[in-house]
Amino acid sequence: MLTPLEPWIQTKIGLLPGAPLTRAALSSYQLERLRATIEHARRQSPFYRQHLAGRAESELRTLADIATLPFTTPADILEDDLRFLCVSQGEIERVVTLQSSGTTNKAKRLHFTARDLELTVDFFCHGMGTLVKPGERVLILMPGELPGSVGDLLTQGLHRLGAQGVIHGIVRDESAAIAEIIDKEIDCLVGLPVQLLGLARHADVITIPPGRIKSVLLSADYVSMAVVREIERVWGCPVFNHYGMTEMGLGGAVDCGARSGGHIREADLYFEIINPATGQPLPDGKVGEVVFTTLTRTGMPLIRYRSGDLSRFIPEPCRCGTVLKRLERVKGRLAGQVRLGGKYLLSMADLDEALLPLPGLLNFQATVTQENGMDILLLSLFTQGGPAEKLCDSARDALGNIPTVWLVIAEGSLKIAPLAIADKNWLSSGSIKRTIHDQRGEKIC
Ligand SMILES: [Zn+2]
Structure with a gap:
């Protein structure tokens, strides 16, 4: 069944009833919204006035020209969120505060007008229609x-x-x-x-x-x-997947009935996949960092915001038959990766895939420390009870099956500390993602 996002977006971008949604119609709408967003942000937001100084929206002749604009980073918002505002503070209906998971105690604040919140409600209404x-x-x-x-x-x-x-x-x-x-x-x-x-x-x-x-x-x-x-x-x-973050206006992409990748709310967001090391856009199909630009937000629009999430556009058409883009299930976060043995990357996603299939395991916490130049992986397991020793053995075996882990162990630069059982679960608010805690003072980003 066609994703309900398609008829919704068809109407949202102003096509007449019955006129089919095409990539060309969507691209021309997105280009127009992109220019309008840049103009609005440069005119109203002190941050973007400076950040995009000397850049005219008319320079954007095609969507691909967006690659000439600088990125917006989480650090920019952390530094001073109020400089992003394009409306008076009185027009802000809701402020969402996200505690930073990094070493600073600074909080990231996102501001939404009533109209911005309405966009999210509208997306939730149509997105939930799938399930x-x-x-x-x-x-x-x-x-x-x-x-x-x-x-x-x-x-x-x-x-x-x-x-x-x-x-x-x-x-x-x-x-x-x-x-x-x-x-x-x-x-x-x-x-x-x-x-x-x-x-x-x-x-x-x-x-x-x-x-x-x-x-x-x-x-x-x-x-x-x-x-x-x-x-x-x-x-x-059936289990459906939704991908979104507060910065996107909570909603980003949701599975259709085919459950093989999320369809993006393309009338409100423009997604890019970039090489996180060079910042260059990647062709469809390649895995990189998700970068997005808001197309309809008025309070605090974001232009080329680096999400820190890793994914790719799936180039093949979806079985539901939509023309909307499809984003693969997010493969984890750049910030959630740790480098082991100097060259191998281990992510929370690797640990989740290896450990969560273990019966009885409900959650775990992973920490990397260093002792005499040797990386140490510490794991604390939260279980539903049952024989802890057996679960620890299975978890140790499962860890050993992760290629990164056995490679580094074989090289002699990683040790797994005795596994511990936690007496209570770690509550997550959802705004701070589960991550590997790196206590070696070495971070990838
Ligand atoms: Zn689909």
Whole structure:
């Protein structure tokens, strides 16, 4: 079935009903919006006035010319978010504060007008149409207490779809979340991958009637295939993936029924894939860093923002038949990688794929330290109980199967410290991604 994003975007870019959405129509809309965004930002935002000094939007003759513009980085926002504002602070409806996962204690703030928030609600409404039918109930296992929070905007989007959003919030007690699924006759779950894995592996999960959960949407962190397979096995329902970050206006791309890559909300965002080392754009199909430009945001537009996430455009057409671009499941974050033995990269994604299939494992924390020039990998496991020794042995074996790990061990420059069992899980808000903690003072970016 065609992604519901296609007819939505067809209308959004002003095509007449019945006129097919084409790449040419979309490109010409995006170029016009890109120029308008640059003009708006240069005129209204002190940051972009300086950052894009001497650059005229008329210089952009094709979309590819965007590569001549400088990047915007998370550090730019950290330095002074208010300089990004294109409207008065009074017109800002919601400010989202993201704690930095780096060494600084600075927080990154993103500002949204009521109109900006409306764009997100509109996307959530159409994006959720892929997996939720009118009349169904969706349990939102993400923050939603505050107006304008992800849970609140998703609830509004679902309401427009004729479905009902029930905000549970981040899971702190699996039994309570499972009880709510049963009591409220929930049809769909939306949450963070490790949190959903925790529910699927909880002892109470057998109390959920078979067929109760009809779909699951994973969001806000790297989604390993291990998690997808486990959830599909336990609930026997399709698992969809959403890719987005606060800076994108929360929503970015969502799977269609084919579940083989997310379709991008191309009327609101222009995505590029670049070589993170050289900054040069990469051809479709090549893996690189996701860079995006907002096309419709007024409060705090972002131009060529470096997301730090690694992915690629899938060049082959999607089975659903859309002309919209398809972004592969994000392969992890640049900042989440550590270099071992001086040359091999290990990512949280590698660890997730190797460790999360282990039965009984619910989450883990990885840290790299150094002792006498030797890298040490420390792993702390959070389990649902059961024989800890056996799980530690399996985890050690699984680690040894990661090519980077065995290569570095074989070279004699990595040691795995005795595995530890954590007595409680690490709560994630979703805004700070799970990452390998590098305590050697050496960072890749
Ligand atoms: Zn599709």
